Amino acid sequence: MTASWYPKDEVLKSSNIYKMMLKNNFDTYDDFWKWSASKKEDFWDQTIKNLGIDFYKEYDTVLDISKGVEHAAWLKGAAFNIVDSCFQNDDDAIAIIYQKEGKSIEKISQKALKKYVNRIANSLSDFGLKPGDRIAIDMPMTLEAVAIYLAGLKAGIPVVTIADSFSPNEIAVRLNITAPKLIFTQDVISRVGKKLPLYKKLLEAHALSPIVVISEDLDTVPLREDDLYFNDFLSENDAFQTRIQNPEDTITVLFSSGTTGEPKAIPWTHNTPIKCASDGYYHHNIQQNDVVCWPTNLGWMMGPWLIFASLINKGTMALYYGAPMGSEFGSFVQDAGVTMLGLVPSIVRQWKITESMEAFDWSKIKCFSSTGEASNPEEMEYLMQLANNKPIIEYCGGTEIGGGYVTSTVVQDNIVSTFSSQALGGEFVLLDENGDLTNQGEMFLIPPIMGLSNSLLNRDHHEVYFKDNPTYQNKVLRKHGDELIQLENGYYKAQGRADDAMNLGGIKVSSVQIEEVINQLEFIKESAAIAISPKNGGPSQLVIYVILIPSDLTMDAQLKMAKLIIRERLNPLFKVEKLVEIDQLPRTASGKVMRRKLRDLYLET
Secondary structure, eight states, X not given: OOOSBOOOHHHHHHSHHHHHHHHTTXXXXXXXXXXXXXXXXXXXXXHHHHHTOOEEEOOSEEEEOTTOGGGOEEEETOEEOGGGGGOOSOTTSEEEEEEOTTSOEEEEEHHHHHHHHHHHHHHHHHTTOOTTOOEEEEOOSOHHHHHHHHHHHHTTOOEEEOOTTOOHHHHHHHHHHHOOSEEEEESEEEETTXXXXXXXXXXXXXXXXXXXXXXXXXXXXXXXXXXXXXXXXXXXXXXXXXXXXXTTSEEEEEEEOOSSSSOEEEEEETTHHHHHHHHHHHTSOOOTTOEEEOOOOTTSTHHHHHHHHHHTTTOEEEEEOSOTTSHHHHHHHHHTTOSEEEEOHXXXXXXXXXXXXXXXXXXXXXXXXXXXXXXXXXXXXXXHHTTTSOOEEEXXXXXXXXXXXXXXXXXXXXXXXXXXXXXXXXXXXXXXXXXXXXXXXEEEEOSOOTTOOOOOSSSOHHHXXXXXXXXXXXXXOEEEEEEEEEOTTSOEEEEEESSSXXXXXXXEEEHHHHHHHHTTSTTEEEEEEEEEOOTTOOSOEEEEEEXXXXXXXXXXXXXXXXHHHHHHHTOTTOOEEEEEEOSSOOBOTTOOBOHHHHHHHHHHO
């Protein structure tokens, strides 16, 4: 495999990684990574200082593993609130640049954003919420959503984040798990001339006490008697004293699918954003006043990641409110002066088909980033050329990691659709089915790593991540579920999931969740959902094996109904590629469906 991009001297020497290598007298990046993984206390102590993390009381120790690596305590003895570290730039620096669909670009300074956040924090306090109470946000990634998010954290109120694409049923599941006191939403979402109801979906989910943001230029949506418009909720008091907390206090609850039906509720603490900001600082090379754009949502980890990686590094967030597919998005990237553009590979596929981004000047982009699903080399080569051959930081991690475990850098040769390095400050091994070291196998993390979750709201954390795992050199290993291959040059390629989860459209979902919905169709007796990787690489495709009940429906009609029920009951971003009829599902002696065997069977046909 040949590189598509090589770091020039000026890029290398101006990078944040190179500065740390010089400071610690490392001649090669590989030596730097090995030090970061073996001397974690030193690496994270220096990284925290590089990021300028603002402490009310400094930590006594960087890392305490006296209770074992499963229960690692980071920054023990510290008192702080990570939100204070999001306002380190100059008062007049642009914190967020944003554009509503069909409107002009707008900007908000750090000083103005801070006052806005304070007004919302005061509103929460006036409403009777106390530190430890939860609020929820089910909104697109807008200025208001970001400000509400930061305000909750600043007031010591954990924020439950829910993706705006979810069905009422999936929203209700998340609200039932977390029981927030308030939920913030928007009346409708405007996308490509359509108005998609959001407040209405919350009513169908039986949400309590929504606070509703009204979209601009739209008629006011009538509310239920006890619900409230955001402007009526908002305080005029723009001064608020940050609630100082402990490092392990929860700031956010995000959701990620495991291998069972109900999603895992994963708490992030004040430590987790340090991992986000570190990956932004080193691997994405975000520097002061860089403009970072990543079409995402607070319901996915990349939403909070974007906030912390941008603002802690004194960068600017660039938010486009519409779909990132048409020419208006390309113009926004150009006119906002975006320097780092992140995305899921499915977006690039559409750009290549439509050629919709080729008219724009993206020369200010220093690097791209790609995550959420496997990428296709041909499409990634195309993406690089949209910005005159700029590197792509392939980035893979997880909600329970707070960032990436395998990634790329701007100081190494860039080979499309591959990862050049294990993430700085962490380490993993690849093991085969016998628990032996291999170049192609399941990835196991070697804790402790800053950012790793220590608890789950609705699961036994030990059972999910540690129970029955193999060990490596007498080290405890943590399960994640991804499969990788390490190439001869030391780089890595993603090989999909080792468990019964899958990534669809950049969203992690379990096979069981898909099957529970599909099995509600009257013509299906039983089903098994699998993710298939295209032969040339790229995003996974959803294929469902089904045992059918005799009916008059054609297979095309059955497929259409399957697509509809998945869209309505789970997520419109989940697309069923194919239904495959089978007489009997392969099972283990204990009765578990062997989805891996179904994947092999499909690839053989």
